[in-house]
Amino acid sequence: MSHVITTEGLTKAYGSRTVVDSLDLRVPEGCVYGFLGPNGSGKSTTMKMLLSLVRPSRGEVSVLGRPMNHRTRHELAALIGSLIEAPPGYGHLTGRENMAIVRRMLGLTERQVERAVATVRLRDHMDKPVRAYSLGMKQRLGIAMALAREPRLLILDEPTNGLDPAGIEEIRDLLKSLADEGVTVMVSSHLLDEVDRMASVLGILGRGRLIFQGTRGELFDRSTPDLVLETPEPERVLDLGLSAVRTHEGLRLSGLGEDETADLVRRLVHHDVPVHGLYRVRRSLEEVFMDLTGREGLS
Amino acid sequence: MILAELTKLRRSALWAVAIVLPVLAVTAGSINYAANQGVLSAGWGSYWSQVVLFYGLFFMSMGVAVLASAAWRMEHRGHNRNLLMSTPARTAAIVGAKIVSLVLVVAVMQAMLLTLVVVVGVFVLDLEGAPPWEYVVVALLGVVAALPVVAVQSLLSMLIRSFTAPVAVGLLGCAIGTGLLYSGQGGVVSHLFPHSLVTSALFLGNGAVADSAGLDLAxxxxxxxxxxxxxxxxxxLSARLLSQRDLS
Structure with missing residues (x-):
């Protein structure tokens, strides 16, 4: 599998404070890569380093097979659409004038701009000044600016901020369809559910370090879900010396892998414990994430 | 990049500066001229000297400082610098386009000054004869001499997110520039300091200002x-710094 973005030991430190620490990112071509992490975990700084808006303290970035740094940035810029931190836009100008600025800076055609505007469904608002836009409309304009150049790689930092649920769904569908067309999309979000529903590969950042990178399936394998044991006689299970928490269904047991589960079943049968049900808890991505980030959560 | 920069100037507050400063300079100069008829000789020369006195010393350079701060403020606001730096343009082109667009506004400011000088001189002060053509040359030369002030104020405003700090540095520059011109340190040193260069250019051929040179090739x-x-x-220097500095 070829990678559109690779980093080797990517690090950013401000004085003695390291905000991004030794990242080895691998973003496969044509996927939606969900970049997750609590606020302040270093996502935006990492994305800025990928775009060479911020210089790494250590490490290398390679984008589309070429080194990305302040010398090569302008050569790669035409191939990369981005929206970092907050949507850009000149408030005293209309949406149309803002897109004209992008068209002129990038040497695009009117058709490319119109297609990008149509894609984010902003056509009816292009003659309003951007200062009168809602946050959601600004976000759409920012995405249109990133899309207009028809990029091979899209790097979007929290692109659904400020959008209503219908808008979020639209952007999610848009990003998935772009990936289907071969565009690689790297998207950060604080809404885990949103990333869960569009990303095929995930990278999870905690305190500046990459604590997981892989597919959704691999992520769930990394964190073993709890077992729920439904029994009318939970005391007898606890008497076997098992560590479990009582719930209204019976008992909840943590950290038992496949072999340990098989051993548990053998012991329950051996001691003739009545079992009405034994199953793994379905876990949300958020629960897995909380496990990996040490309950640091997203706030 | 230049066309993109010019688009940003539409309905921009920068134009207000280009209009208000010449209005202030011509108003102050006209009042000074009218109130000192006993001291000043009558005619275009004295009137012009009163207009460009404060304009050359402070107004023009301060106007450039405000224009540069306002122009870069557009980029600092709303993370537009991210957009600017995500284009295929080299930083030299980005900075160059900003300087060119600012110089255009400065040229309009100079044209406004000339127009007001002529209109007020002819219709309000009722001065005799036609306005001297040399004022057009001085005004144009003022645009050229303002280039380094545009460049240095653009650099400061690019590096400093605050609107007022670069303007304050500009005010300090005006004071230093005036000091260099009138402390006997003139010559080469004053030509190497952007703010005093503007003053020198606008005072050329101005008989009413002490030490001003004639309007000739020398x-x-x-x-x-x-x-x-x-x-x-x-x-x-601006292009290099923009290329190497992190965007915060």
Whole structure:
């Protein structure tokens, strides 16, 4: 599998404070890569380093097979659409004038701009000044600016901020369809559910370090879900010396892998414990994430 | 990039500066001229000297400082710098386009000054004869001499997110520039300092201002040369810093 973005030991430190620490990112071509992490975990700084808006303290970035740094940035810029931190836009100008600025800076055609505007469904608002836009409309304009150049790689930092649920769904569908067309999309979000529903590969950042990178399936394998044991006689299970928490269904047991589960079943049968049900808890991505980030959560 | 920069100037507050400053300069100069008829000789020369006195010393350079701060404020606001730096343009082109667009506004400011000087001189002060053509040359030379001030104020405003701090530095520059011109340190040193270069250019051929040179090649040549050299150096420095500094 070829990678559109690779980093080797990517690090950013401000004085003695390291905000991004030794990242080895691998973003496969044509996927939606969900970049997750609590606020302040270093996502935006990492994305800025990928775009060479911020210089790494250590490490290398390679984008589309070429080194990305302040010398090569302008050569790669035409191939990369981005929206970092907050949507850009000149408030005293209309949406149309803002897109004209992008068209002129990038040497695009009117058709490319119109297609990008149509894609984010902003056509009816292009003659309003951007200062009168809602946050959601600004976000759409920012995405249109990133899309207009028809990029091979899209790097979007929290692109659904400020959008209503219908808008979020639209952007999610848009990003998935772009990936289907071969565009690689790297998207950060604080809404885990949103990333869960569009990303095929995930990278999870905690305190500046990459604590997981892989597919959704691999992520769930990394964190073993709890077992729920439904029994009318939970005391007898606890008497076997098992560590479990009582719930209204019976008992909840943590950290038992496949072999340990098989051993548990053998012991329950051996001691003739009545079992009405034994199953793994379905876990949300958020629960897995909380496990990996040490309950640091997203706030 | 230049066309993109010019688009940003539409309905921009920068134009208000280009209109208000010449209005202030011509108003102050006209009042001064009218109130000192006993001291000043009548005619275009005295009137012009009163207009460009404060304009040359402070108004023009301060106007450039405000224009540069306002122009870069557009980029600092709303993370537009991310957009600017995500284009295929080299930083030299980005900074160069910003300088060119600012110089255009400065040229409009000079045109406004000339127009107001003529209109007020003819219709309000009822001055005799036609306005001297040399004022057009001085106004144009003022645009050239303002290039280094545009470049240095653009550099400061690019590096400092605050609107007022670069303007305050500009005010300090005006004071230092005036000091260099009138402390006997003139000559080469004052030509190497952007703010005093503007004053020198606007005072050319101005008999009412002490130590002002005549409007001839010997005076104009060094000003143009110094303006080109200083601007090129400041432009290159700006491009290098923009390329190497992190966007916060």
């Amino acid at each position: 005076a104009v040549g060094p000003i143009v040369f110094a303006a080109v050299v200083l601007t090129t150096a400041l432009w290159a």
